[in-house]
Amino acid sequence: MQHKQQLQGEQHADAGLPMEDHVDLTMIFGMRLLLAVTALLTLIINPANLGGPSQVALLILSAYVLHSALLFLLLYFNRSFVHGKSIYWLDVLWCGLIVFCTGGGESYFFPFFFFVILTSSFQRGLDEGARITLASCVLLALASMASNKVLSISHLLLRTTFVMALGYMIAYWGGLGLLQKRRLALLREVSQQSNPRFGVDHTVASILEKTRIFFGASSCILVMREGSAAHWQLRTALNGSAGRVSQMSEAAVAPLMVFGASQSVLYAPSLRTRLGWGGALAGIERGGKWQRLDGTHGAALAELLDAQSFVSIPLPLRKGKGRIYVISPRQRFSRADAKFLAHIVAQVFPLIENIAILDKLASDAAYRERQKIARDLHDSTIQPYIGLRHGLSALRARAAPDSPLLDDLDKLLDMSGQVIGDLRQMAQTVRAGAQHEEVELLVALRRQAEQLKKFFGIDIEIVAARGFDVSDRLAAEVLQIVNEGMSNIRKHTTARDGRVVLACGAHYLSISIENASDASGSGEFIPASITERASALGGSVQVEQAAGGATAVRIEIPV
Numbered sequence: 001m002q003h004k005q006q007l008q009g010e011q012h013a014d015a016g017l018p019m020e021d022h023v024d025l026t027m028i029f030g031m032r033l034l035l036a037v038t039a040l041l042t043l044i045i046n047p048a049n050l051g052g053p054s055q056v057a058l059l060i061l062s063a064y065v066l067h068s069a070l071l072f073l074l075l076y077f078n079r080s081f082v083h084g085k086s087i088y089w090l091d092v093l094w095c096g097l098i099v100f101c102t103g104g105g106e107s108y109f110f111p112f113f114f115f116v117i118l119t120s121s122f123q124r125g126l127d128e129g130a131r132i133t134l135a136s137c138v139l140l141a142l143a144s145m146a147s148n149k150v151l152s153i154s155h156l157l158l159r160t161t162f163v164m165a166l167g168y169m170i171a172y173w174g175g176l177g178l179l180q181k182r183r184l185a186l187l188r189e190v191s192q193q194s195n196p197r198f199g200v201d202h203t204v205a206s207i208l209e210k211t212r213i214f215f216g217a218s219s220c221i222l223v224m225r226e227g228s229a230a231h232w233q234l235r236t237a238l239n240g241s242a243g244r245v246s247q248m249s250e251a252a253v254a255p256l257m258v259f260g261a262s263q264s265v266l267y268a269p270s271l272r273t274r275l276g277w278g279g280a281l282a283g284i285e286r287g288g289k290w291q292r293l294d295g296t297h298g299a300a301l302a303e304l305l306d307a308q309s310f311v312s313i314p315l316p317l318r319k320g321k322g323r324i325y326v327i328s329p330r331q332r333f334s335r336a337d338a339k340f341l342a343h344i345v346a347q348v349f350p351l352i353e354n355i356a357i358l359d360k361l362a363s364d365a366a367y368r369e370r371q372k373i374a375r376d377l378h379d380s381t382i383q384p385y386i387g388l389r390h391g392l393s394a395l396r397a398r399a400a401p402d403s404p405l406l407d408d409l410d411k412l413l414d415m416s417g418q419v420i421g422d423l424r425q426m427a428q429t430v431r432a433g434a435q436h437e438e439v440e441l442l443v444a445l446r447r448q449a450e451q452l453k454k455f456f457g458i459d460i461e462i463v464a465a466r467g468f469d470v471s472d473r474l475a476a477e478v479l480q481i482v483n484e485g486m487s488n489i490r491k492h493t494t495a496r497d498g499r500v501v502l503a504c505g506a507h508y509l510s511i512s513i514e515n516a517s518d519a520s521g522s523g524e525f526i527p528a529s530i531t532e533r534a535s536a537l538g539g540s541v542q543v544e545q546a547a548g549g550a551t552a553v554r555i556e557i558p559v
Contacts, residue, residue, distance in 0.1 A: 025082070028119050029075050032091070033068040039098065039109055040065050057101040064094050088120040088132055096139030104147030110140060110159060117167040121174025129171025137164045183340060186214045190348050200352060201235075201245055202474065202559070207348055208237035208324075215337060217326045218307075223248075223256050224315055224322025232322075255304055261321060265312040266338045267302055290335060309333045313345045317353060389416040415455055441475040442468075445482055445500065456490055458498065465503035474559065477537060478502070478511065484529050485513035485553055493551070504559065509539075511555040527553055 040061040043054070067090075074082050095112045102109055113136040121129030137160045144156050190207050204222065212220040220237040231247040259265050302310060307327040315322040324345060326333070396409045442464055449460040470478065482500055489498045495515040503510045530553065531541045539557035546552075 025075055029072045033072050035112065035115060036065040036068040060097055060101050064098065067094065085124065085128065088116055091116040092132060092135050092139060096143050099140060100143035100147050104144040113140065113163055114167065117170050121171040122177060125178045126171050126175025129174055130168060133164060133167030133171055136167060186210060187344065187347065190344060203352060204235060205237065208235060211326065211344060212237045215326050216331060217328045219327045221325040221327065222322065223253050224320060226320040255301055256323060259312065261314055264338050264342050266333060266335060268309045268332050311338045311341050313342050315349050316346055317349065386420060389413065389420065392416060418451065441470065441479055444479055448483055448486060452486060452490060458490055458496055460486055460489065460498040460500060463499060463501045468502055468504050470504055470509065474509065477533065481511060481530055481533050481555060482513065485527065488527055489515045507558060509557045509559050512552060514552040516550055530555065
């Protein structure tokens with residue numbers, strides 16, 4: 001629905017204008033000032049033909065010039081007021097006042113309304129432009145009736161109809177231009193794949209979430225099966241979070257795959273549907289023509305998905321098949337939505353399929369290397385620790401029962417046993433591959449913090465922001481970075497307290513590793529291992545040191 005999409009463009013603009021739009025605003029505010037000055041000069045040069053009390057008109061136009069000049073100056077101070085909708089509504093009121101004091105329906109200045117309609121439509125979209133157009137028509141009619149003793153109904157009807165027709169056309173094309181910009185921005189975003197180190201699943205989840213936000217949908221569902229796989233994969237983007245991949249049987253996905261493999265499906269219930277006079281399901285056949293299909297499947301699926309309207313597009317996979325669903329419980333999708341979603345799918349999923357193939361090749365190549373690393377880790381690291389533990393056990397057996405070193409020896413034996421267990425677990429992880437392990441990140445970090453407190457007396461608090469959720473691959477990387485950061489607090493500072501803060505935004509994962517005051521005064525510290533890991537993920541590291549030796553290592557990783 002064109003009207004709905006342009007409203008989304010309006011809502012998007014409300015969030016704040018990008019810096020490149022400052023040039024457009026400069027032009028708009030400059031043109032407003034030019035029009036105001038020109039109108040004032042016209043009134044001064046030839047007041048006789050403008051009608052109305054000239055002194056009042058002179059005062060109103062002078063005030064409008066000052067208003068335009070003030071807005072032009074405020075623009076350079078980046079005041080939020082000049083970016084809002086209220087500017088356009090103030091302009092409409094000014095235009096109505098100018099028309100009233102310069103002759104009403106006979107005023108030369110009634111085309112000023114088109115300036116407001118143009119600026120609001122191309123900056124805020126169809127809905128705002130249509131509201132401004134309607135307000136302009138009402139003010140033009142009121143100004144004409146209030147200022148003219150003898151009102152020409154035919155003249156007034158012609159002018160208001162002209163303003164309404166041309167104004168709505170301007171609003172429509174302005175909103176369409178804004179919508180096209182948003183579509184190009186989305187295509188650019190989905191073409192820029194997420195960090196490949198985090199796997200194809202992370203990339204697909206990111207695309208689903210961006211698509212859901214663009215269409216203003218409640219959820220976005222992807223159902224697919226690769227080749228001759230026995231199970232289907234289901235991914236869901238819901239309310240700002242992408243769910244993990246789940247396996248489904250053929251019978252479970254049958255309702256979602258009821259449509260033809262070449263049909264793009266739109267379910268948009270109309271009044272006829274609500275009255276039971278026919279279905280509202282339309283499909284695009286190979287010829288590209290829309291035709292009405294049996295609404296039984298669509299209505300049943302809409303009820304299953306709890307959707308008022310949905311769009312479904314088949315995936316263009318070389319090996320395998322699937323569909324993507326964009327679902328809304330409130331708004332009504334249009335054919336333009338279905339066509340644009342088909343463009344997104346056609347552009348993105350062949351690329352994702354190529355990435356998956358390359359990822360599989362890289363994983364196979366890395367498998368043999370992992371086997372070698374696991375064997376080396378067992379022979380060169382675990383075995384010496386086992387020998388050390390045997391030596392400690394022998395020393396513990398030779399110690400006298402009343403020896404004061406017994407407690408320390410028991411602690412060393414316990415610690416060495418923990419280290420050997422961790423190394424064996426690490427070797428198994430390396431051998432199997434991190435992508436096959438479900439990493440419970442926060443649980444693992446808190447367990448590590450407990451061990452530091454038990455063995456070294458260092459109390460480290462693990463804090464995760466609300467809604468913190470990362471994929472398994474990213475969790476494995478974060479686990480290594482935070483473990484290294486906590487180890488640095490133990491090895492390089494005398495601090496007995498610390499804190500780790502984790503937060504994941506739309507574009508970045510942030511990690512903050514902080515320690516309390518450090519009496520050692522060790523000076524500037526650069527965590528080399530953490531910096532190397534963050535750089536490999538495309539991230540950055542900053543070290544902040546405060547008075548008293550307190551240090552905070554802040555890591556940002558693009559997701």
